[in-house]
Amino acid sequence: MNNPFEQLEDNFHIIINKLNFLESKITSDKRWLNISETAYYLGYSKDHIHKMKNDIFIINKHYYKKSGRLLFDKVALDNWVTQSANQLDAKDIAQKVLQGLI
Incomplete structure (x- = not known):
């Protein structure tokens, strides 16, 4: 049986990675x-x-x-x-x- 909290944790890491990527684009030397x-x-x-x-x-x-x-x-x-x-x-x-x- 799938634990919904494990799935939530996986999605949370995906969201954090995407936010970090966007922030790095903004704060770069661009x-x-x-x-x-x-x-x-x-x-x-x-x-x-x-x-x-x-x-x-x-x-x-x-x-x-x-x-x-x-x-x-x-x-x-x-x-x-x-x-x-x-x-x-x-x-x-x-x-x-x-x-x-x-």
Whole structure:
């Protein structure tokens, strides 16, 4: 008679191996990340990454569009994460300059 706990343990090991494989793909030296990988890497949802792309990230700095795909630069994302909280990003600076002109 099959023990259901043995079967569960086997499935658990399969799931852990798959998760380890996915994590190794994300944390590797891979520089360019797609939306899903970026969401996993930063710990945000894919919807939030799209919102950040529109509101925070700068095209040709944080991400690039190639053949209809969005590719995020892992190095630029790391710099964005570690930048000082009191530093303004380029969009904030541009908005402040434009407000000063009006």
